[in-house]
Amino acid sequence: MARDKNKRSKRSKKGGAQGGHSKNPKKQQGSKFVGFLKKRAPIYLAVTALFLVFVIPELTKGSLEDIMPELSGEDKRITDILMDYSGPNETGLTTAEAISNKITEEFGDRIFGESESTVDITVSPTGDGSTTDDTYDVLFEFKSKEDSLNYTWTVDAGTGEITADDTASKRIIDLVNFYD
DSSP: OHHHHHHHHHHHHHHGGGSSOOSOHHHHHHHHHHHHHHHHHHHHHHHHHHIIIIIHHHHHOOOHHHHSOOOOHHHHHHHHHHHHOOTTTTOSOOHHHHHHHHHHHHHOTTGGGSTTOEEEEEEEESTTSOSOOOEEEEEEEEEOSSOEEEEEEEEETTTTEEEESSHHHHHHHHHHHHOO
16 A cells, blocks of 8 residues: 555656646657657768768769750761761771770869850861862860860761871771770
8 A cells, every 4th residue: 555655656747647647648749750850860861971972972963965066957967977987897986985984084084064165166168168078177175174085087078987187086097996
């Protein structure tokens, strides 16, 4: 009997008639939620940091195709022949991939996402224009805020043959021709 009285008196001291429960159940649930978050805050912070460091940069990363100018007609056809060229065996690295790799090597991974990065492509018929030759000079110029890269090729649209007009352009074509 004495034990029962002691237990009752302890209960009444703790929570009164309600047996230890607070008067506002929503407040108690809120404090449980806050406790839950406090325990796991470092985990949530780590997951958020990993997302910001690894996922967002990949989503915002640009490519050479993103900054290529919109061409039409004959200019587009000739540029497509040049950019899709993948060597004499028609497998492996394309000219566009080789140019993109070279630009990335020179300027870094994020260069295509910068607003100052532009590409200018000029397509002009070779010679004086009086012949019906299907040969064109293509000037490819990549400009960034730091520097620029220029490539010049002669494209024979009839045969698909591409010849370089300078050393930098020759390196790109050699890379495409001999890449396996």
